[in-house]
Amino acid sequence: MTEITANYDETWKEAIGDYFESFLTFFYPEIHQQIDWTKPPISLDKELEQITAA
Numbered sequence: 001m002t003e004i005t006a007n008y009d010e011t012w013k014e015a016i017g018d019y020f021e022s023f024l025t026f027f028y029p030e031i032h033q034q035i036d037w038t039k040p041p042i043s044l045d046k047e048l049e050q051i052t053a054a
Contacts, residue, residue: 013043 020041024032 009045013045017041 021032021037024035
């Protein structure tokens with residue numbers, strides 16, 4: 001029998017990628033103005049996993 005694993009991260013990563021700039025524009029316009037939006041973001045999820053994994 002094949003084990004099925006759920007991928008809960010993918011939906012959140014997609015939502016953050018698609019709506020983060022709009023979120024900051026609405027809730028934190030001062031912070032939004034300080035970010036250079038011409039540069040694409042770099043995901044550091046693997047690095048975070050390395051320092052938070054127990």
